[in-house]
Amino acid sequence: MLRFAERTKGAKRSAIRELLKYTEQPEVISFAGGLPDPAAFPLDFLANVAQEEILHNAVKSLQYTTTEGKRPLRQSLAQWLLEEGIKTTMDQIVITAGSQQGLDLLGRVFLNEGDAVFVSLPTYLGALQAFRAYQPTLVGIPLEEDGMDLDFLRRAIREARRAGHDPKLIYVVPDFQNPTGITWSREKREELLEIAEEEDLLVVEDIPYRWLRYEGEHLPTIASLDRYGRVIVLLTFSKILAPGLRIGALVGPEEVVNMVVTLKQGADLCGPSLTQRLAVRFLTDYNLKEHFARLCQHYRGKLAAMLDALARHMPEEATWTKPEGGLFVWVKLPDGVDTTKMLERALAHKVAYVPGQPFFADGSGQNTMRLSFALATLEQIEEGIRRLGAVVKEEIAALSLAKQG
Template identity: 60%
Template structure:
């Protein structure tokens, strides 16, 4: 049954659906831009549909736990804003965003060691819009963007949409392989791909959970300076640290003003508010604002007012501590269950993140996590296959596990099932060839 579903999903992805509605538009395909013709729907979103079947314990969805959203506080603020402050909350606002929210964010940034003025911060419709605007601001077709293998899928989509040349650099336990980055930059230049951006998620990266060391952050800034590149530092998980010591953001180490920071409320307040911010040197932020004017004029005034008031009237630090407490329990449950239930086999390893929502499994070379997925679904457990996070098509033996949504009990049971799935898969495969 699951084999059939997986095949149906593959068919869906091939963009060949014919139906009464689609037939009429056949002659219009030539009207699409080359960019759209090349674009593909997110494989992961399609896979997530399979994981939604009843009874499945899903480690697939990378979304925050809805129980962490401060519903009552937001409901009260929303009622007050709509009834009593509608002239502001239901009206357009400036493209840069509401001043009280930017001011509140400047205070949050300064707690991270980042010091900005008002005109260095623009409110975005969450960090995905930040990525889209950065791509539009810097990329001409064929310009090189350096990112890690693996990388957040939404960033890959945003940079691809602007026809960037995506250059994958291996991600090691303590951050990107910077020797490889130093070799790749002149190689891209020589091949006619002007290097423009380096995209990084240095804290508890999605999908791997990896956090960059201080040494690598410093060296990254040196490389960007030497090669005249902009660094995009995406930090959706930075506040979600459950253990270990915080490492300064890359932007704090930058003295030349070549780092753009992306912040989001999605994981620390509510993803549905679609609210975030982009901050950095004024001369770069100004250009991003022009791109945002064309995109949406402004981010929702109502959600900006809600977030600003939440930050002013509630204890945001306490709220974040509560989140960390909840997610820490889940992460610990997943790490313990992996120790207990995963078979002892050569080539199997996983990350031990100090925060965030994800951990990352590397399986023996001869295991293909996409091929194994129907078996996992049969055992009623779901994960996200690794390959979509790799711009070079590698990662067939990797998977992402998210611990944010399931309960602690579900995490234990789900990992037990996953251990069984892997054992069965290994037993079904011919032994790997040894060189």
């Protein structure tokens, strides 16, 4: 018999990945994936620099590299982050295989069994998966329109401490969160830092969607407001360049970065040299301003089309977020609707979404769903939301019939 480790006991495959199998039939209009649109990848640029790097820079692009990642990449990232108001040096940066590896490494470095990690309800599913491997106590904090309910957070930290769970990390995605699209207000960003300082916790600020703002003003990163050295930033090139390169970065206090590098050595020796070189070239040789403007232009119309279609096709019992960026819109249906069960009806109508429940650390959220507008065309968005509106109306009608019966 196989005797797996204790930590595998609660391990679950992502419901979303399992589900994507069913949404791949060509007639299904899918809002389920969380992937960026390949039409926005700078193919010629990547192909040219990959060829140059392989043919003329093989030692740097094909040999092992350092565990913390290539110096020029860390240097150019530090410079770029300065534009975001984050003062950092290359010694405070470690390159990771996407921000997902950053999440796993933070779990390794900080979490003993039972330690408390505070996450919003809902939160990014991949963070729950990464942390769960280290058997923490995940504490869900309600998410409001402008960020976490911080009074609730304060109480939850004290309760966790009283119950013997050492409060360690607060995990947040403050810009166009996955799955809701919600962005934190400046006030809440500032207050979160005060809580972290008062209660002696670290904030993990995960910002994959930050550069995908289609409307409104940029808000400062939590890290740029931090006077206490309590923020660890997770960055990724997945949504602004291409996820298959698997390039991200963890940025934080030097002691944290040193410990992460030490444990990362055992995990992978080093990240991929070739794609790190491509990322350096992207930061130094590509016009980032123009690139981000093109990306935003690409997604802006899709988001507007989805919000417009929802307003026309959803029944009045449904509500949804109105994000100013990112890749997702979050829909809430009346209590009693179970979006996991409803998915069968949706697939019969040839439309797919992600049920919201897996994003909730406490198993709630049955009546919610996540819609991504990134991969669909404008026509598919209109037709898909029309189908989804019909599905939701049928489901609500079936539910009220069942109640009467």
